[in-house]
Amino acid sequence: MKKIIFILFMAATVFACSDDLSEVNVDTKNPTEVPADVLFSNATKNLFDQMVNTNVNTNIFRLVAQYWTETTYTDEANYDLIGRNINGSQWIILYRDVLKDLKEADMILTENPDPTLTEANLQNRKAMIEVLQVFTWHVLVDTFGDIPYTEALNADDSTPVYDDDAAIYADLVVRLNAAISQLEAGAGGFGGGADYIYNGDAAQWSKFANSLKLRLALRYANVDDAKAATMATEAIAAGVFESHADDATIQYLASAPNTNPLWEDLVQSGRADFVAAHTIVDVMNELDDPRRNDYFAQNLGEGVYEGGTYGANGNTQGNSTIYSEIFEDPTLEGVILDYTEVEFLIAEAAARGYITEDAEAHYNEAITSSILYWGGTEEEANEYLAQPEVAWDETVWVQRLGMQKWIALYNRGFEAWSTWRKLDVPELPNAAQSGLPVPLRFTYPTTEATLNGENLAAAISAMGGDEQQTRIFWDQD
DSSP, rough: OOOOOOOOOOOOOOOOOSOOOOTTTTTTTOOOOOOOOHHHHHHHHHHHHHHHHHOOOOOOOOHHTTTTTEOOOOTTGGGGGGGTTTTHHHIIIIIIIIIIIHHHHHHHHHHSTTTTSSHHHHHHHHHHHHHHHHHHHHHHHHHHSSSTTTTTTTTTTOOOOOHHHHHHHHHHHHHHHHHHHHOOSSSOOOOOTOTTTTTTOOOHHHHHHHHHHHHHHHHTTTHHHHHHHHHHHHHHHHHHOGGGGGGGGEEEOOSSSSOOOIIIIIIOOOOEEEEEEEEEEEHHHOOOOOOOOHHEEOOOSSSSOBBBBOOSSSGGGGGSSSEEEGOOTTTOOOOOOOHHHHHHHHHHHTTTSSSOOHHHHHHHHHHHHHHHHHTTTHHHHHHTTTTTTOOOOGHHHHHHHHHHHHHTTTOHHHHHHHHHHHOSSSSSOOOOTOOOOOOOSOOOOOOHHHHSSHHHHHHHHTOOOOOOOOOOOOOOO
16 A cells, blocks of 8 residues: 655746746745645645544544543533534535535546546546545535535535435436446546556556445435445445455555544644543443554553443543553554444444345454454354354344444444444443433534525424434434
8 A cells, every 4th residue: 555645746946037027916935726636636735635634623423423422521421512513613614625625626627637637537537536536525414414516516606505405415426426427447647746646547446436426325325225225236246345455545655744533642742531422432342342452552451441431421441441542553544334234234234235245244354454453353242142242143134234234334424424324233321421312413503504504494483493313314213
């Protein structure tokens, strides 16, 4: 896997001795035009940074999924989204720092393409941009529900309408299918280190796109089973992830500012009040889960794990298990979609009767791949799967799959939260201090009331309220 190479771009202008003063006011230190590959790289890093960080101002999904809790400042673990503008940060970063750059990169490739690129390479680049756009849009929908979409990202329209969340998803499926058909293996993509995920390998991008399609397919479960079955069948037939070598990851570096944001949040920041939550520690203790040594660090003696009370007041770190030192590694890779998740998705699709695959086999492979990824052994995986509480049981498959997927997604807070909302497994307690239940969505940023009030009001009415317990379209009770 390649390292991230951050591109520094400078435009210089050389003036000749003449009477032409038209360039005097041009800022020679800041470019007015940025190449598409730089915009693509910047958007990619911003997307990964937002999805993997644990900054209390921008990403609290590990807290929402009840993997971690806080011991000193507990507002976030009590689902206060407004105090630090957490919902606003998710909104702004994905719109401004990811989607805007991707849109501009696509526009440059369309309006001013590099004449040295082959047509197939150009189309691959545009398809790669589209895959990341679809991914980002689906995250925004899954976070908020109805959002600005068809009129968004238009500099001439500061008050875009909000589109229906189900309608957006339907369009994203169309766009993703088009991107998949557009990718041509062997024709390359963004070169020169600009593609931080697959280094321009179109075949890998195709697997990523199909794996994303499989995720979206299962979002339709219980909403439109026919569509879910068709999409799942098509995605698997076209080729999804086959091992962790296919994962959609970014490799961070050992020195700032290119480290994994977790290192910045846990080490560089000096913040020391995150601890593992009882919610997950208790479950893994009961199952004697071999991943505990990789997820957690004991501070109560060898083999002893004790989670913190979720969303409670008071400093309990002295009595509680903390996260493993793995999460303080500045080079820890960032992940937005992986082989383990894909295997769970295939198992779910099979259990629902969408496909003819063996649900048990893919369930077992999902768990095994997770244990191996975190440093465990085949023997540990086999012993774990042999437990009656873990072994596949088609009569309670939702409970088994939901619990095991939640455990496996430990470092993927957003997807863990989304999967929990769909399967309602495990049972997550209300926050101890506020008494609030786990949010089913993020409320809209408060700034929208001022900047786009009329359209916001229409969206709130269409959604049935702007509450944390308002459901998005695929979240069926």
